[in-house]
Amino acid sequence: MHKVTMMKIDIQATSxxxxxxxxxxxxxxxxxxxxxxxxLDELYNDNYSSLVRPSTTVQVxxxxxxYTINSLNIxxxxxxxxxxxxxTWTDPRLAWSSLSDYSAIKFLFNxxxxxxxxxxxxxxxxxxxxxxxxxxxxxRINPDGTVAWNPADVYKVSCxxxxxxxxxxxxxxxxxxxxxxYSYQDIQFNEDSNAVDVSNYVENGEWIIxxxxxxxxxxxxxxxxxxxxxxxxxxxxxxxxxxxxHIINTVFPVIVMVFLIPLVFKLDLGSxxxxxxxxxxxxxxxxxxxxxxxxxxxxxxxxxxxxxYLAIMLAVSTISVPFGxxxxxxxxxEMMNQxxxxxxxxxxxx
Numbered sequence: 001m002h003k004v005t006m007m008k009i010d011i012q013a014t015s016x017x018x019x020x021x022x023x024x025x026x027x028x029x030x031x032x033x034x035x036x037x038x039x040l041d042e043l044y045n046d047n048y049s050s051l052v053r054p055s056t057t058v059q060v061x062x063x064x065x066x067y068t069i070n071s072l073n074i075x076x077x078x079x080x081x082x083x084x085x086x087x088t089w090t091d092p093r094l095a096w097s098s099l100s101d102y103s104a105i106k107f108l109f110n111x112x113x114x115x116x117x118x119x120x121x122x123x124x125x126x127x128x129x130x131x132x133x134x135x136x137x138x139x140r141i142n143p144d145g146t147v148a149w150n151p152a153d154v155y156k157v158s159c160x161x162x163x164x165x166x167x168x169x170x171x172x173x174x175x176x177x178x179x180x181x182y183s184y185q186d187i188q189f190n191e192d193s194n195a196v197d198v199s200n201y202v203e204n205g206e207w208i209i210x211x212x213x214x215x216x217x218x219x220x221x222x223x224x225x226x227x228x229x230x231x232x233x234x235x236x237x238x239x240x241x242x243x244x245x246h247i248i249n250t251v252f253p254v255i256v257m258v259f260l261i262p263l264v265f266k267l268d269l270g271s272x273x274x275x276x277x278x279x280x281x282x283x284x285x286x287x288x289x290x291x292x293x294x295x296x297x298x299x300x301x302x303x304x305x306x307x308x309y310l311a312i313m314l315a316v317s318t319i320s321v322p323f324g325x326x327x328x329x330x331x332x333x334e335m336m337n338q339x340x341x342x343x344x345x346x347x348x349x350x
């Protein structure tokens with residue numbers, strides 16, 4: 001009887017230890033590829049479809065990390081930026097925080113081939129209007145079902161430039177993202193607190209970033225079957241031109257040439273260079289006006305003050321040429337009359 005009792009006690013103790021070890025392993029389990037694979041299989045089951053959005057209205061937090069400003073071409077009126085677009089949304093179907101068997105897995109990775117992603121495109125792009133997509137760019141999935149996707153690309157968009165104060169101009173350029181297919185009731189953009197991140201920005205040699213910002217909106221667009229409203233997010237950049245180069249190579253020579261026009265009338269009439277000098281100044285203004293025209297767009301929406309100034313100076317220089325010729329003509333005529341008067345007595349004596 002005593003032996004039977006001892007055996008029961010040993011069996012109970014063994015059971016307790018087994019339960020304790022199972023609980024300890026479950027709590028202190030570590031990550032393993034097999035465990036992650038099992039979790040992926042459980043989350044991406046037959047009930048999951050990458051074509052079905054996770055909720056009635058998906059809230060997508062959006063931000064843009066700017067790496068470089070490649071160019072702002074005011075002639076073509078295009079703006080090019082290299083950056084990373086960060087999108088974050090919640091997919092309850094991919095949450096595993098309530099599954100204690102997988103507590104050791106802090107996050108998973110997958111691609112858009114298997115996971116639902118919001119289809120978006122750059123509305124003011126000048127190269128293509130394709131939906132942003134990259135099957136090789138992985139997304140990070142957290143235990144609460146939060147999905148973070150950060151595709152990077154070069155965004156080249158149209159930018160209406162104001163050349164009125166060139167080369168001391170500031171330009172406002174926007175990158176506009178909008179949803180494709182899904183309406184405002186399906187997907188809504190929200191800007192993050194740090195919507196435009198420039199902490200990793202590499203300075204551009206021609207432009208300085210004055211300010212950045214982001215705003216969301218929903219705009220109605222006509223589609224087949226009626227009007228639909230699409231969610232949009234607009235990242236704005238205010239850029240200021242670095243003008244030292246233009247001061248040295250454009251503004252300073254133009255200012256110096258102003259003082260050359262009056263000197264036409266200070267030249268000695270006997271030197272014979274007055275007309276040639278006036279034509280040289282005229283050609284100089286023509287060359288600079290052509291140079292300025294090559295660096296500004298062919299638009300009549302706004303007129304560049306430097307071009308207007310050069311055009312006025314060109315007109316003044318043009319007027320100085322016939323006046324210089326007239327002065328030379330009058331001088332030569334007077335000199336001829338004096339020569340004739342001086343030679344008249346000798347002709348009479350002859």
